[in-house]
Structures are given as C-alpha cells and as structure tokens.
Amino acid sequence: MDIEKKELHIVPPRRIEQAAIFALIMLGVFLVSLTIGQIKGLAYIGAGIAPTNTVSVSGEGDIFAIPDTATFTYAVTENAKDVTGAQTAAANASNAIIGYLKGQGIADTDIQTIDYSISPHYDYQGGVCAPQPLMYNGASASVSGSANSVVVPSTISCPPGKQVITGYDVSQTVSVKVHDLTKAGDILTGVGSKGATSVSGLSLAVSNQDALTIQARTKAITDAQNKAQELAKELGVRLGPIVGYSEGGGGPIYYAKAMSMAAGSSAIAPSPAIPAGQNKITSTVTITYEIE
Numbered sequence: 048m049d050i051e052k053k054e055l056h057i058v059p060p061r062r063i064e065q066a067a068i069f070a071l072i073m074l075g076v077f078l079v080s081l082t083i084g085q086i087k088g089l090a091y092i093g094a095g096i097a098p099t100n101t102v103s104v105s106g107e108g109d110i111f112a113i114p115d116t117a118t119f120t121y122a123v124t125e126n127a128k129d130v131t132g133a134q135t136a137a138a139n140a141s142n143a144i145i146g147y148l149k150g151q152g153i154a155d156t157d158i159q160t161i162d163y164s165i166s167p168h169y170d171y172q173g174g175v176c177a178p179q180p181l182m183y184n185g186a187s188a189s190v191s192g193s194a195n196s197v198v199v200p201s202t203i204s205c206p207p208g209k210q211v212i213t214g215y216d217v218s219q220t221v222s223v224k225v226h227d228l229t230k231a232g233d234i235l236t237g238v239g240s241k242g243a244t245s246v247s248g249l250s251l252a253v254s255n256q257d258a259l260t261i262q263a264r265t266k267a268i269t270d271a272q273n274k275a276q277e278l279a280k281e282l283g284v285r286l287g288p289i290v291g292y293s294e295g296g297g298g299p300i301y302y303a304k305a306m307s308m309a310a311g312s313s314a315i316a317p318s319p320a321i322p323a324g325q326n327k328i329t330s331t332v333t334i335t336y337e338i339e
C-alpha cells in the first residue's frame with residue numbers, strides 16, 4: 048500500500064526579514080505623508096473666519112485722452128413691387144458705398160453689416176362711402192311723382208379700410224470704423240452722396256482703451272491707499288493685510304453725435320467738422336483692510 052507523501056515548503060528566514068522591512072518602510076512613508084498633510088492644514092486653520100475689525104476705502108482714477116477713431120452706421124433702404132427688385136436696388140446702392148469706403152482707405156475689417164431685413168410694404172386703403180336708402184318692412188322706400196316729390200331718407204355706409212401690400216422694403220445697415228479723424232467728415236458726406244438713406248450713431252473713441260483703463264485703475268488704487276493711510280492715522284489704528292478688493296468703472300465717457308442724410312440729392316454737401324475733444328476713462332476700486 049503506497050503512502051501519499053506531502054512536501055512541506057519552509058520559507059527561508061531571510062525572506063521573512065525582507066518582507067518585514069518592506070512593511071516597515073511603507074508604514075513609515077504613510078506616517079510621513081499624514082504628518083505633512085496635517086502640517087499643511089495648520090496654515091488654513093481659521094482661514095474661513097471673516098475678520099471682524101476691518102475698514103473699507105474707495106478710490107477713483109481718471110485718465111483723459113484725445114480720441115483717434117470714429118465709428119458710425121449707415122443704412123440703405125430700397126422699395127420695389129417684388130423682393131428681387133428691392134434686393135437688387137439695395138445691393139447696388141450698398142456696393143457703391145462699400146466701394147467708395149475702400150477707395151478712401153477703409154479696411155475690410157472696419158466695415159461690418161449689422162442688420163439686413165426684408166419686409167412687406169403696406170398702404171392703407173379706405174373703403175368707398177356710398178349712400179344707402181332706408182328700409183321699411185324689408186323694402187326700400189321710394190316715392191314717385193314729379194310735382195310733389197318726396198326725398199327718401201338714406202344713410203351713408205363706409206366699409207372698413209384694410210392694409211394692402213404694395214411692394215417690399217429691403218434695408219441693410221452697416222457699421223464703419225474710421226481710424227483717421229481728419230477724413231471722418233469727408234467720409235460721412237461721401238456715404239450720404241453715394242445712396243445711404245440714413246447715417247447715424249457717430250461716436251469717438253481711443254484705440255488703446257485697455258492700456259488707459261489699466262492706468263486709470265492704478266491711479267484709483269493709489270488714491271484708495273492714500274485715503275486708507277489718512278483714515279488709519281485719524282482713527283489711531285494700524286492697517287493690517289488686505290482682506291477684500293473690488294473694482295468697477297463706467298468705461299469711457301465720450302461725446303456721441305447723430306445725423307441723418309437724405310439720399311438722392313445731386314448737390315455736394317459740405318463736409319461736417321468733427322471736433323475730437325477728449326474722452327475720460329474712469330476706474331473705481333474699493334479696498335478692505337484688516338485693522339490690527
């Protein structure tokens with residue numbers, strides 16, 4: 048009878064020692080990571096607590112600059128009995144104006160269509176009023192005779208009027224930016240002479256608006272800091288770190304002009320003078336300090 052033999056595997060002591068060392072190393076890494084996380088967390092203790100002793104001051108900064116860019120819009124509106132005719136007439140007029148603008152050195156990027164519309168053109172037609180004889184017992188009254196004729200009473204009947212489509216209006220509105228203010232007046236006049244039915248919304252701006260806004264903000268911050276120092280001196284306190292900041296501003300304040308020109312005149316209109324004046328860029332800031 049065969050007796051089943053089982054092999055017994057014995058782990059060498061060196062492997063046990065290596066496994067123990069590895070476990071100790073991993074435990075050490077975990078404890079170090081946990082400790083570092085707790086130390087970092089100490090910097091945030093109380094960070095969410097709002098300071099109770101604070102003072103807020105506001106500052107304002109203004110920058111003045113001479114505008115160097117003019118922007119305006121013009122519209123071309125044409126009417127015809129059918130849509131195709133109206134579109135053709137509007138396209139011819141608009142293309143003539145755009146060709147004129149490019150001839151004056153206006154870049155394609157400074158000419159932008161901001162609206163295009165097609166709408167029916169209505170005319171109101173009133174009903175024709177006509178006298179209607181009075182009815183008696185379902186029959187109209189009539190009296191015959193020559194010598195003793197009698198006038199039969201009647202009423203005036205006016206049917207309601209109605210809106211009737213007589214054609215179609217096509218309108219295209221284009222925005223134009225002129226970087227040379229010395230040409231702005233001539234260009235406004237030229238656009239009107241080339242077929243624009245209206246010209247409006249003239250505004251003057253500076254091209255480096257962002258840089259001027261930064262300058263205005265710097266002045267506003269300096270103004271607020273000076274006010275804060277003066278206020279702290281008057282109150283007999285010492286300013287701590289800044290715990291709040293906000294800024295705003297209404298943007299540039301500039302003069303805007305509007306005009307309207309009627310197309311179709313053969314006379315050459317004089318070019319309007321475009322005084323540039325100056326724009327004011329304003330920035331306002333509010334700084335909150337903690338009082339120590």
